[in-house]
Amino acid sequence: MYAGAAAAAAAGPPRRDFISVSLGPEEAVGTGGYNNSKAWRRRSCWRKWKQLSRLQRSVILFLFAFLAVCGVISYTSMGEAWKSLTNKSLDDQRTEQEIPGVKLANPAVLPAPQKADANRGDYPELLPQKQPNPPHVRRGPSNLQIKAPRRDTRLKTRHSTIRAVEEPVQTDKGEKTEKSIISWRGAVIEPDQNTEPPSSKIKEPEKPSSVEAEDQKEPVPINERQLAVIEAFRHAWRGYRDFAWGHDELKPLSKSYSEWFGLGLTLIDALDTMWILGLKEEFEEARKWVANDLVFDKNVDVNLFESTIRILGGLLSTYHLSGDSLFLEKAKDIGNRLMPAFKTPSKIPYSDVNIGRGTAHPPRWTSDSTVAEVTSIQLEFRELSRLTGDEKFQKAVDEVMKHVHTLSGKNDGLVPMFINTNSGQFTHLGVYTLGARADSYYEYLLKQWIQGGKKENELLEDYMRAIEGVKKHLLRRSAPRKLTFVGELAHGHFSAKMDHLVCFLPGTLALGAHNGLDADHMKLAEALIETCYQMYAQVETGLSPEIVHFNLHAQKGHKDVEIKPADRHNLLRPETVESLFYMYRFTGDKKYQDWGWEILQNFNKYTRVPTGGYTSINNVQNPSNPEPRDKMESFFLGETLKYMFLLFSDDIDLINLDKYIFNTEAHPLPIWVPA
Ligand code: DMJ
16 A cells, blocks of 8 residues: 555545645555546546645646746747857858868958959950049158058968958949958959968078068059059950960960960060969969979070070069969079079070070070170079079079179270170170160169179179260260260260160169169169150150161251161060159159050050950051061060059059069069168
8 A cells, every 4th residue: 555545544534734646556546446548547637636725736836837937948048059059050061162171260251262263264354443532642762651550460471461451343233342352562362362381491581671561551552554554464465365375475466376485485474464463363374384384394495594584583573472382493493404504614604505405505606695695694593592592593693793893895884795605705895785785784783783782892883884884985965856865886986876675774773873873873864764755756656666766966857766677666675664664663753654654555556466465566657557577575464564554553562662673574573681
């Protein structure tokens, strides 16, 4: 018997002041045996409930009510927790599916990187965008620093911080919308796509001292003229990409290509221009070609100078701008393959190297090399030594400079055009020019001095002496406009001939003056750039010929500039635009931008090929038929358009001239000890 029931029976009628609920089997047996039907259970419970006192019922009801309230509260808070847990894991899954291996902190703010080749064949034309504000025009000392906005340390290249900015962008439907992009020096880059840091095997290049301050400036908006340069570049690139991809030069009319070294010359020459112009997709596609298809192990003869300034220089500067070690690896490869050129009796390098076989030789008809060629490879090889820690590159090119420094045969610092690789002596003495075969000797004297931190006095001495030589022997004024020009001297006879190539000189003189050299170098630069501009302005197409002859005496109906039939071609050369860029940077005089703008428009008018690309022309004097030559030189993309873009910029930090020195193919390399 169940104990509670026995006690209750013994005590008579149940007392109502305590609770006793007995649901044991014996009770059931005592009330008629076991019956588990639902009706019986309901009846039995109800009977029990009725037997309870009011107090007992109230207590039970209160307990039920209390438990019910607690249940509701805990259900609500657990539900929230569960919901957020579930949502979070869904978000995680979505992010991982969209960008494999990359978790974006906030996908709504930073768009997922696009595949570089997602837009193959799709070249949206850039519509000039209305600038929200007029471009900032900053003048004054070039080390002027701008106010410091907050920094985003996540987005950093090796030499610069990439800043996240909100910019209006054009949607497919032409609407303007706000999209987050990352901008760096005009380059538009999506996050998480900045390139790898250089391999740890490679000596870390010195960081320019003022990088920190440069990091903290506001991005300067791209203006309409710069957009026109971007459009021109894209048009040129479209031709190259469609008809000459991976080859040296585009032949835009025949929609084919020409090969010089078979090394994708135009592509390599254009890499850093794409970076500076912010053409990310084009850059990424070209980078893939460099990674997968650029092979230097080829049985091919290359010109030491041309491959140094275009290929080695292009790879080094692209490495500096992008921080991508691929370009340094390639630069090391080509640098090593060019070294056999220096194995000569005099250590003056041969002009040609077979980069596959490791042999070098002079041209077939002579053992001479060109003076400009052997003395305009130094910026690149010196930088390669600094980056790799291997001094052999610098040693080889420094030896050439030291040797040339000691040579006799100069005329007040002016050098002849040839040097013999056996004897190490100048040959063809008595002819002096600032044009072809000598030009960049003068340019590299100054630029090496600046590159090395203005310490190598012999370089400066040679440069200063040479400029005095130019003033003494080669400067004259034309008639009727009294334009100052640089002629040539041949065995004591002056010739009023000036190559377009000489138009590098105003820029170089201005750079020297900016670096503390005589102020009258700047005066001369101003006079010479006016002349170079007139070499365009006085010609029917507004484009300069390759060579002009100046009139020394006024003749009725004659301009200052005369052009011989053999000289009236234009190869899309950069020198005048290059000097305009330096002049604008150092003076802030808008006329230099306006002159460059005229030149760009004339290139568009007379050299642009509708199906893509630009072409050299044979006759700058015939606007109705300039006689296209069917060739786009690699320097049009490497130099001319790059200098145009920089000329139209008001951002002195877009390749700051106190931090970078341009090689003679417009590839910027860092100054070792920046001013
Ligand atoms: C380029 O290859 C270089 O600028 C070189 O110094 C001279 N010739 C062309 C451009 O005109």
